[in-house]
Structures are given as C-alpha cells and as structure tokens.
Amino acid sequence: MSGREVTVIGGGIVGCLTACLLRLRGVRVTLLEAGELGREASWAGAGILCPIHPWRYPDAFTRLVEASLARYPELQARLAAESGIDVGWRRSGLLIPFFGDEPHWRPAIDWSERFGWRLERLDGAQAQAAEPVLADGVRRALRWPEVAQLRNPRLLKATRRWMAKLGVDVRDHTPVARIRVDGGGVCGVELEDGGSLACRRLLVAAGSWSDRLLAPLGAALSIRPVKGQIVLLATRPGRVRHIVKHDEVYLVPRDDGRVLVGATMEEVGFRGGNTVAAIHSLLDGVMRMMPGLADCVIERQWMGFRPGSPDGMPFLGAIKGVPGLFVASGHYRNGVALAPITAEAMAALLCDESPPVDLAPFAPQRAVDFSSPLGYRLSTGGK
Ligand SMILES: Cc1cc2nc3c(=O)[nH]c(=O)nc-3n(C[C@H](O)[C@H](O)[C@H](O)COP(=O)(O)OP(=O)(O)OC[C@H]3O[C@@H](n4cnc5c(N)ncnc54)[C@H](O)[C@@H]3O)c2cc1C
Structure with missing residues (x-):
C-alpha cells in the first residue's frame, strides 16, 4: 500500500x-x-x-x-x-453512406491514411450489399471495419x-x-x-x-450539459450490421437484434425527458437512411446529459x-x-x-477556443 x-x-x-x-x-x-x-x-x-x-x-x-x-x-x-x-465489446465496424457529394469524403480518407486506420471504399452496390436496408440512391460509402462498440x-x-x-x-x-x-x-x-x-x-x-x-x-x-435523446428499436439480429452514420443520425446494431438510434444535441440545461420533436427527428433520420426499418418496433427511449466542453x-x-x-x-x-x-x-x-x-x-488551464465548431455551441451531428 x-x-x-x-x-x-x-x-x-x-x-x-x-x-x-x-x-x-x-x-x-x-x-x-x-x-x-x-x-x-x-x-x-x-x-x-x-x-x-x-x-x-x-x-x-x-x-x-x-x-x-x-x-x-x-x-x-x-x-x-x-x-x-x-461488456459487449465487439468490432462491428462503422459505415458512412454517401448519397451525394458530401464534404466528409476526402477529409475522412486523408485522416484515415495519415493515422493508419483501416478504411474500405465501397461503391453503391457494395454499400447496399454491406447494409441491405440502406435507402436507394447511395452512391458510395466508407467503412472502418475495426471500429468497435460496447454496451x-x-x-x-x-x-x-x-x-x-x-x-x-x-x-x-x-x-x-x-x-x-x-x-x-x-x-x-x-x-x-x-x-x-x-x-x-x-x-x-x-x-x-x-x-x-x-x-x-x-x-x-x-x-455545460448537452442533452442527447436515444430511441431503441427491436428487429431481427443482423438486419443492421454496422454502426451506420449519416447526417444527424446514427444507428448502432446490437447482437440481440436491437438497434439504437441516436442522438439529439440539445442545449436545454438540465431539462430531462424525451420529447416529441426529438423522437420525431430521430425516426425521420431512420426513414431517410434506412426506410427498410419502418416495421421495427419502438422498444423504449431515454436521454442523458453529455458533459459538453x-x-x-x-x-x-x-x-x-x-x-x-x-x-x-x-x-x-x-x-x-x-x-x-x-x-x-x-x-x-x-x-x-x-x-x-x-x-x-x-490541461484545465489551456487556452480554450470558444469558437471551435467541435464545442457545444455550434455542434452538429449527434453522439
Ligand atoms: C445520448 C448520448 C450518447 C453518447 N454516445 C457516446 C458514444 O457513443 N461514445 C462515447 O464515447 N461517448 C458517448 N457519449 C458521451 C459519454 O456518455 C460521456 O462523455 C461520458 O459518459 C461522461 O462520463 P462521466 O463519468 O464524465 O459523466 P457521467 O456519466 O455523467 O457521471 C458523472 C457522475 O457524477 C455524479 N455527480 C454530479 N455531481 C455530483 C456531486 N455534487 N456529488 C457527487 N456526485 C456527483 C453524477 O450523478 C454522475 O453519476 C454519449 C452521451 C449521451 C448522453
């Protein structure tokens, strides 16, 4: 001791x-x-x-x-x-589909090459094969097969x-x-x-x-607290295979068939609870990205306060x-x-x-950049 x-x-x-x-x-x-x-x-x-x-x-x-x-x-x-x-740690991989000329394509590739993260570029057909319930019109996708998740x-x-x-x-x-x-x-x-x-x-x-x-x-x-709301869907195991992220929404498939849909980014102080608007926006994201999940059962929803910096x-x-x-x-x-x-x-x-x-x-005493787009004020894209 x-x-x-x-x-x-x-x-x-x-x-x-x-x-x-x-x-x-x-x-x-x-x-x-x-x-x-x-x-x-x-x-x-x-x-x-x-x-x-x-x-x-x-x-x-x-x-x-x-x-x-x-x-x-x-x-x-x-x-x-x-x-x-x-704890359910497993490398389910992360897939980002691209439906048009979106700004993340090139920076994502450059960053992955620079840091040596394994990355696969998929064309539209390969993306559909990787995630069969993806919406029509996916032009290409990026897949990081080693990205993991846990419960x-x-x-x-x-x-x-x-x-x-x-x-x-x-x-x-x-x-x-x-x-x-x-x-x-x-x-x-x-x-x-x-x-x-x-x-x-x-x-x-x-x-x-x-x-x-x-x-x-x-x-x-x-x-500051940044509230995030999540919806849990129940479906068959394997229907969603990767963590899939697009626009403001991501889907995280669990082994038991549940699919977690997240997450809002809300600056509402410590006001808790799930709201109609937030759940609507998450489900709207699901319908746009993976309309094949329309028949999923909504199992539950919850929220939490991210410690925002x-x-x-x-x-x-x-x-x-x-x-x-x-x-x-x-x-x-x-x-x-x-x-x-x-x-x-x-x-x-x-x-x-x-x-x-x-x-x-x-360091706590670092010169913090309050105008950073990564901080709570201008954040986009939930997690
Ligand atoms: C919807 C959502 C999705 C997220 N998704 C991800 C993700 O996919 N991957 C990821 O890495 N992160 C994710 N995060 C962020 C991650 O959850 C947080 O960054 C992380 O949990 C912070 O951990 P913490 O221990 O600092 O805070 P907390 O888990 O909030 O714990 C702080 C604890 O301190 C206690 N406490 C507060 N004040 C006092 C006091 N005065 N006395 C005693 N105890 C006190 C609280 O009760 C609380 O239990 C997500 C967060 C949310 C809300």
Whole structure:
C-alpha cells in the first residue's frame, strides 16, 4: 500500500474506472456519487468507440483516442474476468453512406491514411450489399471495419463489481455540496446531508455537474450539459450490421437484434425527458437512411446529459492554484471511448507520476477556443 488516499466525486465511467486504477496502485479510494452509480451520461450513451467525424478534431485528440481504444481489448477482458460480465465489446465496424457529394469524403480518407486506420471504399452496390436496408440512391460509402462498440450499462455494472472487489469505498446517494480548501489546498468536502469528509487529494469527475463544484473556487471550466435523446428499436439480429452514420443520425446494431438510434444535441440545461420533436427527428433520420426499418418496433427511449466542453475536448489534469485538486471532465461525446486513457492518466497524475500520454492539450488551464465548431455551441451531428 502506498499510504496515499484519494477522494473521487462522480460515479460515471470516468470516476469509477479511475478509482479502479488507483486501487491497483495501492491508493485508498473513496468515491462519492450523488445518485445511483453510473446512471447518468455513462449509462445513456450509445457505446460507439470512435468519435463521430474524428478528422475534424486536432491531431492531439486523435492520439488520445488511439491510446484509449488500444486499451479496450485488455480492459474488457479484465472486466469480464473480475466481474463475470461481458461488456459487449465487439468490432462491428462503422459505415458512412454517401448519397451525394458530401464534404466528409476526402477529409475522412486523408485522416484515415495519415493515422493508419483501416478504411474500405465501397461503391453503391457494395454499400447496399454491406447494409441491405440502406435507402436507394447511395452512391458510395466508407467503412472502418475495426471500429468497435460496447454496451454501456454492462460496462458500468462490470466496473462497479470490480470496484467492490478492489475495495473502493463507494458511497452512492451522497451528493457533494462544496469542496473545502485551506492554506494547503484541498482539505475536504461538505456533503448535502450536512456531513463532511477530510481529504487532501480530490478528483472531480462529476460530468455535466463539474462546474457546480469548481465555480465557487474560481476554477469553472465552462462545462455545460448537452442533452442527447436515444430511441431503441427491436428487429431481427443482423438486419443492421454496422454502426451506420449519416447526417444527424446514427444507428448502432446490437447482437440481440436491437438497434439504437441516436442522438439529439440539445442545449436545454438540465431539462430531462424525451420529447416529441426529438423522437420525431430521430425516426425521420431512420426513414431517410434506412426506410427498410419502418416495421421495427419502438422498444423504449431515454436521454442523458453529455458533459459538453467549449472545444469538444476533455479537461484532464490538476487545477492550478488549488493544490490537491484534479479534474477529469468535459468528455462531451466521447467519454466512453476515452475512459481507459483518462483513468490511466489521472491515476498516474494523482500518484505524482507521469501520464502515459501528453496531457498538455487537455490541461484545465489551456487556452480554450470558444469558437471551435467541435464545442457545444455550434455542434452538429449527434453522439
Ligand atoms: C445520448 C448520448 C450518447 C453518447 N454516445 C457516446 C458514444 O457513443 N461514445 C462515447 O464515447 N461517448 C458517448 N457519449 C458521451 C459519454 O456518455 C460521456 O462523455 C461520458 O459518459 C461522461 O462520463 P462521466 O463519468 O464524465 O459523466 P457521467 O456519466 O455523467 O457521471 C458523472 C457522475 O457524477 C455524479 N455527480 C454530479 N455531481 C455530483 C456531486 N455534487 N456529488 C457527487 N456526485 C456527483 C453524477 O450523478 C454522475 O453519476 C454519449 C452521451 C449521451 C448522453
């Protein structure tokens, strides 16, 4: 045991996985979760392990994504061994159909060649053969056969079991009201129920709610909730074969025949619930892209709040001026894809070790580009 102690605020995938990796380093970890563990964005997400249109991001982001995705095969095997839960990680591939001369064709090819991502170019007939329910008129398609997906609720369940096995002190239904600081930096947290907890190392992994804790310390990061709604369809297994993305809508086929349709991008604060307009727009997207799915049964719908950042990239690192305070938040549309590298990097930082990747582009104190089209203001294309 290192004798070190860390308190983590937030029981989404970022907080939970970091807690596990800290325990593996011998750190004593207390994890405080406001509600039920893993029931917010990390539960609601689609489980696509690849950014939507990654060629739009800075190269540093691609490198972070690659480092994270490279860790998934081993992580999912470890989770299965520790928890007995198969998180559903599989390389279903990603297919983007093109119905006209769309702007993503060339940048997608250039980016894939530059970073060595396996990519196949399909003509219209090949695209139809690959996805028989695609709408008529598809002229060509791009397919990344190695892109993977997983089942979010299973990922969270497996991680929870692993935390229990590792001895993380998990306290759900324990909302943190305030972070306490003294002359030496972080000294504890005050809980909503009036209780308190002393700590000298604290990780804020509170997703969309992170700024509520950081703002009173003058450390707000402009993290905002971006609501995403999803519809689940039930059909025969194999009817949709790849993750298929076009315009504002994507479809994610599960092995059991369910097809997840996502996701809206809404800036409505923390107003929850599924709305007629959102569900209509998602189903309209299905009808335009894959009209052959018109007979699918609508099984259910849900929503979640992505922790949006102004430039689409997460904040990972120490908060300057408040010794002992660290943040891992603002993962926006890519928190599940980025969870393995986030957890490993944060566990290293919290133990005063060097992270396995350069975190400078993701530093909380970086000069954030508020006009970035990847950030929450001008975002298009859900995930
Ligand atoms: C519809 C949708 C689709 C998505 N699709 C994908 C995808 O395909 N691939 C992908 O990689 N990402 C996707 N994402 C994004 C991804 O889900 C998020 O980036 C990721 O889950 C963020 O994880 P997190 O742990 O930071 O946040 P969360 O999962 O939101 O967890 C934060 C936790 O902190 C807790 N908390 C907040 N305040 C406090 C407090 N004061 N005290 C204690 N606890 C507190 C909350 O209750 C919550 O449980 C999607 C998101 C949505 C909503």
